[in-house]
Amino acid sequence: MRAFDYARPASLAEALLDARQALAADPPATPAFLAGGTTLLDLMKLDVLRPGRIVDLGALRQEFGQIRPDRDALHLGAFARMAEVAAHPGVNAAYPVIAQSLALAASAQLRNMATLGGNVLQRTRCAYFRDPSWRACNRRTPGSGCAALDGANRGHAVLGASDACIATYPGDFAQALVALEASVVIAGARGRREIPFATLHRRPGTTPHLETGLQPGEIIAGFVVPARPWTRRxxxxxxxxxxxxxxxxxxxxxxxxxxxxxxxxxxxxxxxxxxxxxxxxxxxxxxxxxxxxxxxxxxxxxxxxxxxxxxxxxxxxxxxxxxxxxxxxxxxxxxxxxx
Ligand SMILES: Cc1cc2nc3c(=O)[nH]c(=O)nc-3n(C[C@H](O)[C@H](O)[C@H](O)COP(=O)(O)OP(=O)(O)OC[C@H]3O[C@@H](n4cnc5c(N)ncnc54)[C@H](O)[C@@H]3O)c2cc1C
Ligand code: SF4
Incomplete structure (x- = not known):
């Protein structure tokens, strides 16, 4: 793993400021946010991601770790752990698809560590993306080609792919959020915004390296899942x-x-x-x-x-x-x- 700077801000405001300063530095550095670390550290060890600065968001769990089903919606903090949400009685009763998508993901150890925000931002499991000895990967290195097109593509996408990238989105929880028409709350330099979760991820098109609509330095704060006539069934x-x-x-x-x-x-x-x-x-x-x-x-x-x-x-x-x-x-x- 390569060397990196490390910061552990005490609040959301401090985290956003740290990210802003890193982006404005000369030369600018895009900071990587650390939540549970179960994806980020893997990709750093594989040398796929090489962040110069890690901003550890662990302290935000206090403020953004909530699991709150109320009459109109389920409010989930981005730093709630997958295991906690999967086991929550109110979520299981009123939003079973959410609980099941989390319970069926990864392993018990990973679910105990991993957060909801990190889960939706996990990267593809395409083997060519995860192994930098393969040169051709438009998602990792824009313009380099796609080794999977003529390679081993058993696990790849049949819907929404492009000739630039046929990688599959790997997570489970995101499908539950899309089906229940959830929104995602995003915090950034200009305050907070809430957008439909279904618009967070971008199809690859000709720019597969741009995976989401998040701006550099923005942090996912949480998710809101509306209670509708179909959520219980x-x-x-x-x-x-x-x-x-x-x-x-x-x-x-x-x-x-x-x-x-x-x-x-x-x-x-x-x-x-x-x-x-x-x-x-x-x-x-x-x-x-x-x-x-x-x-x-x-x-x-x-x-x-x-x-x-x-x-x-x-x-x-x-x-x-x-x-x-x-x-x-x-x-x-x-x-x-x-x-
Ligand atoms: C062996 C293995 C098997 C797995 N199987 C499954 C599976 O079956 N189903 C499934 O869904 N997942 C699976 N996963 C993925 C796992 O669920 C994710 O690694 C985990 O959810 C990521 O959460 P984290 O908190 O550890 O994220 P991190 O690793 O800390 O972060 C992941 C990414 O999100 C960014 N990030 C994190 N939080 C925020 C935030 N709040 N705002 C902005 N950016 C943020 C980080 O900078 C990083 O880029 C598996 C993982 C492993 C290693
Ligand atoms: S499918 Fe996408 S992630 Fe995989 S090698 Fe091709 S461009 Fe890279």
Whole structure:
């Protein structure tokens, strides 16, 4: 690992100031924020990330570590740990898809350390991105090419990719946030702003190195998940190569509002299959107003993948993703709901 400066500010204001000063220095340095460190330190050891300055945000946990379900929304601090949120009774009862997406991620040790903010900002697991001995990676080195296009791309995206990058967004929690139409609260030099979480991650297009809409020096403070008629009847289904401690090959976050057996409304996000946490609008449109059964779930799954683009080794992800969505929809339909 390379040498770096280290700061541990005592407050959000101090952290923002530290970042601002680093960016204004001559030469400027983009600081890396340290939360749980479970992604950042890995990537520094691999020499993929080489920050000159680490700003440790550990002291912000006091102020931004809340887990607060109230009548209208669930308020989550960015520094709440994954394990705490996954185990919270109020989250499990009223926002099960959130709790499940976190409980099924990583390992118990990682979930005890990792934070919600760090989780949504984790980087792709594309092996070429994580190994700098591969020169061609547009996400790591803009303009260098993409080794995965003609390489081993079994784990790569079939939705939302581009010829510049076909990497998959790896996390789980983000799908739950997208399905429940959460917003993310961002703090920066000009104060706070709240934006739809679904707009945080950028599709790769021609600039895959620009992964989110965060400005340099901005800090995620938290998430707000609105309570809606579909949040209680929600589920996260994760399919992976082994049953634990593994990223999704395909996943579905589904939230349903039913009138008897008819879909009054539905929210769907897919994971493991796309370049960003993927809202499946076409599938939702195919279901709204229809009786939910095997046939309508299959039709929705077909619609979800109508724009999918397979590569040499990942065509299996299309039928797998469809089967995952069908199973998730039918399982959510049969959930027992307690008020
Ligand atoms: C072996 C392994 C298996 C894993 N499996 C899964 C899995 O199945 N599913 C899954 O979802 N995840 C998985 N993960 C990823 C894991 O969940 C993330 O490493 C973790 O959530 C990151 O959180 P952190 O607090 O440790 O982030 P850090 O490593 O501290 O930070 C990650 C990034 O976010 C930035 N950052 C952190 N917090 C903020 C903030 N508040 N504002 C602005 N920037 C910030 C950091 O600068 C850094 O760039 C796995 C990780 C490992 C190592
Ligand atoms: S898929 Fe993206 S992350 Fe992987 S090598 Fe290509 S450009 Fe890099």
């Amino acid at each position: 929600s589920r996260y289904l994760k399919i992976r190569d082994r049953q634990s401690y593994e990223f999704a090959v395909a996943s579905a976050a589904v939230a349903l509002d039913l009138d008897g057996e008819t879909v009054r409304d539905v929210r769907i996000a897919l994971g493991g299959l796309a370049s960003v946490p993927w809202r499946a609008h076409e599938a939702e449109d195919a279901l709204r107003g229809r009786r939910l059964d095997e046939a309508s779930a299959q039709a929705a799954a077909q619609a979800a993948f109508s724009g999918a683009v397979p590569r040499a080794h990942n065509a299996f992800k299309i039928p797998l993703g469809q089967a995952t969505l069908v199973r998730a929809l039918l399982e959510v339909k049969s959930m027992e709901i307690t008020q």
